[in-house]
């Protein structure tokens with residue numbers, strides 16, 4: 183039970199809010215002599231208590247015609263209070279600074295009232311706040327520095343009279359999924375990254391400029407002065423880089439020419455020169471990205487010349503690949519495609535024109551023999567939607583896997599990059615989802631007995647092949663444990679269940695169009711929160727909604743995704759079941775995907 187002091191305070195809070203409306207108190211059954219959390223029919227209305235039923239956690243007083251004011255000192259005496267909903271009333275006065283006494287507050291809904299004044303500058307001390315909805319009031323003044331609330335998921339402030347600038351921090355915070363400041367008096371440029379929200383979230387502020395609004399910001403006179411020194415610095419660094427490179431080439435080319443002329447003849451010199459030149463070309467690309475000289479070719483802990491390639495190279499698919507080709511691959515100019523948690527991937531174009539993607543696995547945690555076993559087993563379970571390795575190389579220090587380069591890029595790029603190929607509509611997304619789920623179910627069935635799962639299923643490891651069919655890459659390269667144990671407190675289950683989680687996140691990406699950068703758990707948390715708040719439709723990618731995609735099937739797919747990302751691995755469905763569910767949804771879809 184709450185203490186008598188807490189009960190009296192909350193009753194005082196409602197009295198002030200309702201201007202002493204005794205009937206309301208009776209209706210609410212807020213009585214200091216009863217236990218608010220009893221659950222025996224005598225407990226208070228419009229409150230929810232903690233699981234242990236000993237303390238009020240949620241207060242919902244909406245649409246009750248409340249015309250009084252908020253006394254936060256009284257409200258915040260309730261120690262476990264996390265959610266306060268006061269929407270759709272006529273509450274007057276301001277939001278008092280004492281609201282920060284509610285230190286456990288996560289959700290504060292004040293929309294559609296007559297609240298005035300500025301937001302208290304101490305508001306950022308509410309470090310647990312996830313949703314702040316002050317829309318449709320009469321708040322004015324500048325926003326307090328809410329940057330300290332790193333977990334803020336929603337800030338709705340449309341239709342007020344707020345002014346000042348919009349803090350940049352919010353948009354570097356992935357979690358922010360709800361944002362609306364339309365129809366206020368904000369001024370200045372919209373911060374970078376804000377274009378993940380559409381323009382309607384910013385309109386009605388005559389002083390705002392920049393993307394996603396149509397009016398561009400005028401260049402500020404100080405901008406030029408500020409930028410030029412750093413530009414000079416960048417140029418100076420680049421020039422010194424070129425100079426150093428030039429020096430290396432100058433010393434190196436004559437050396438190679440002299441030392442190899444006798445043995446190899448001119449053809450080889452030309453090739454060597456070409457390789458160096460193209461290395462130099464690549465170096466200007468990699469230098470800009472801040473990469474080091476060693477990445478002009480695939481950096482190896484072993485020298486290609488010393489390595490006993492034949493004992494460590496296993497050719498799986500491509501008959502053309504042999505020791506010699508592999509040496510060429512190691513020495514060829516390599517373009518760094520990206521660095522992930524488990525290694526780097528390079529694109530290499532061979533002399534015969536074949537484009538290859540070479541994954542260099544960073545970590546030596548999988549012993550060489552086990553790695554070899556895994557690669558061979560995966561190769562024995564071919565599936566059209568799983569990318570087969572061309573070859574792999576595995577010695578004590580080094581693990582490289584060679585795949586054919588997929589020119590259409592990854593599902594991640596497809597969803598979030600610039601798509602020249604037209605919109606990625608719902609039917610196509612559903613087709614992709616079903617194909618991945620089915621391929622994963624097949625692989626699980628084939629390889630479960632061998633204890634091999636994917637281990638790192640995510641949209642950047644799903645590549646689109648030349649038919650625009652999805653192809654799962656990197657199957658079996660990673661031990662799934664590393665993936666599942668990553669977030670604090672997350673429970674490790676069977677490796678297959680980590681893959682189901684991975685697929686769940688891919689489904690969420692397809693549904694929401696939202697970016698998963700480093701932390702898939704962030705997207706899961708956000709979706710769970712929005713769904714819990716019964717804002718389900720808000721989760722979906724706006725372009726799907728405007729396309730007229732079937733909401734019913736999107737909701738069904740969302741339900742599958744939520745099952746897949748259950749925090750208890752054992753509660754997640756098997757991949758086979760996921761595939762069956764996604765396929766059933768897909769079969770209901772009459773539209774044809776034309777990717």
Ligand SMILES: Nc1ncnc2c1ncn2[C@@H]1O[C@H](COP(=O)(O)OP(=O)(O)OP(=O)(O)O)[C@@H](O)[C@H]1O
Nearest residue numbers: 519520522523524525526527539586587588592642
């Ligand atoms: N065969 C391929 N063809 C074309 N692009 C590829 C191929 N393999 C990987 N890529 C792309 O190269 C980039 C880097 O891949 P990499 O696997 O190293 O990193 P990642 O997927 O971001 O992280 P992780 O190490 O966790 O797998 C990604 O954008 C990926 O889509």
